[in-house]
Amino acid sequence: ELAARLKIPFATTSLLISLYLAFSMGASLARRRNLDIIQGGVISLGAFLIAMRPETRLIPNGRAEWILPMPHLGAEGILVAILLAILSVEILAFFHGRRWVIRLPASVPSAVSQPFASLVPGLVVFLTVWIIFHLLGFDLFTIIVNAFQPILTRAGDSLAWVLLMVFLDSALWFFGIHALVLLALAKPIWLGLLQLNQEAAAAGAATLPHIAAWPFYNWFVWAGGSGAVLPLAFLMLRARARSLRTVGKLSAPAVLFNINEPLLFGTPIVLNPIMAIPFFLAPAACAIVSWIALSVGLVGRTYLLVPWTLPVPIGAFVAVGGDWRAVILVLFNIALSGLIYWPFFRVYDRQMLEREAAQNGDAAKDE
Template identity: 35%
Template sequence: MEAALERFGEKLLPFANAIGNQRHMQAIRNGLIAILPLTIVGSFFVIFLNLPIPGYTEWIAPYREILDVPFRFTVGIMALYASFTIGSFLGKSYGLDDITSGFLASLGFLLLVMPVNITEGITSAGVEITGRYIPITPLSAQGLFSAILASVIAVEIFHLMKKYKLEIRMPEGVPPVVTSSFSALLPTLVIILVFWIPRHILNFDVNGALTWLISPLQVFLTGDNLFGGILTVLLICVFWVLGIHGPAVLGPIVRPFWDQAIAQNSEAFQAGMSAFQLPNIFTEQFLQWYLWIGGAGTTLALVIMFMFSKSKYLRQLGRLSFLPGLFNINEPIIFGAPIVMNPILAVPFIVTPIINLFIAYFFTIMDWVPRMVAKAPFTVPAPIGAMMSSNWNVMSFFLVLICFAVSWVIYWPFFRIFERRNLENEAAVEAEAEATKAEVNDAATA
């Protein structure tokens, strides 16, 4: 079985590497990761605004609109930030100026937004407002795929014009900042025309078209479709078993859907919807807190078993892996045990999170636990992270403990088999060392 796994991994590795190392996929992945500080901190304001304390809602009501501002200017316009970071990373991969690339990507994205024209005055803070305004909704998670598309197109235009020297050149001796600015003049004009004409002249709603095209896939992966959740988890775990970083390969494909899903939940929750009725079950946080306890494969239970193993190697590895595992970092155990290409540990590594997915899904649809409303840092220990992300619901804490107990039961027989094999290997090594030592002593005596 181990040889079959190895052959399968060798065949799949080039394909996985091609996806993971593809220029545009890398830019999307890195760009979305770059805005994590904004989305995580913004999510904390959702938690802060909805603390489950008697009388808290009434007490905070006069300040709610003010305290909601950080959320609106972080998670609420995440697509705008993403357009800049994705464009910046993609431009850098081509050797272009990353700041200029980011600006051009954001420009392209903003040109896809139709301003709202307010002709009749609206009073705000005692001031009558009229004029043209950019609505915030298209800049939120709703416009994330438009941001990705606009970033890629804008930077590709910049790259091609740079490659074929379609730019204004400045004489030598001009400061690099000035040279860079003038070289972007013609690309800026082309990018404006490319995005402005379809949206504002032809009135083609790119964001609406994209939303319609991807809506079936979004519902499949992040709504409440059980099969979609199983497929995502299965692929991530199988990639890890084959020695391929699962999230790195699938991240550029799945993460935009995850980001949209948690943002939709946060916005609906902010609007007053019950945390039990939010639109998306399978957010990244659902997987993070109920399935990835200790990291992908729910490996914290295995780490603790290793800590008290009779095998010297497993015991030492378990102790070294415990602290990272507690904070959901499990590369030490995945590559140290190893779980990679290991038919004994691969089975529970794949099966455990899928069983826990069924359990957590059942608890969710039965309204025993709420759906996830906010992001929390992935390094928070799982029971606390689950409470933070689910509006401080205590049952979420206990559900993590239940999933941990289930993972312990599943891993235990496989751990015992693996431990026995390691003990036999260690005994064989010690016997060989003793035999070698005896031969040396005999030779010395002779």
């Protein structure tokens, strides 16, 4: 009984990820469209709950109660939550853009007027979802679970997919584009894999089903941030070029907590053909080594979502549920990344040193 009680916090947080996602996605999209974030989140959440098609059953005292299918609140509902959040906010924006809303006098406080302004579009959203899912009997959950989710799950857990994500992440950063563009598209798949691992862990499975959940990338592939740049930051502390040493001193503390923008733009790695080579190779090598290590059971698989700003060994240790072998794998990957960066860094350091010497010589001539 104690074990069951201890699982309650886990079940009401991690196993309800789609429920939280429906609200947060709607609120985030509403903010981007300059709409009220609370109304955007509430309408998206309401649409998601209506789409779940809750059932009724009689309880012992003869009363009827609503039953929500729990799998839909977990990994099975992620894509549905995202789609309904997009639909809800688009309808909300459409009505607000054409002023087809209930408008109260300006003297009325916004806390009162905002709910009235969202009343009509909210009713339209709920009615639309009810017609689609209940009147027409369209079960998007089942379609995704039976058709799309198995394909996405198998593809997202493969080494080929992992390497593709690593390549795209490095490519975006190389051109100075924040990789959030990629994360927005791939994260639902990664979170779905994480949710399935969490459900297996809660059920007491000896081996978790999936390798490439979201924490896998955080802790085993991108140590120090995109490009696995943690060892590079410390190599730069020993650079002969003063500019690189300065960047190393400024960026190393941040890279320890996986914040690498100062290094990427200060070195720079962006549009730098020399440093781009290890920036692509290092995370790819870490991904291959880590994927193999987890696939053959040398290291436990991730199932806990921890803050991405933790130092990498600590984050990896927690994410796999306290497996010390994860720390060894992280340290090995850091050393491997350092070996990959080392020859390219030496070439670039020499170039920067020569450039600084030339600039100092020109300055001396001007004097």
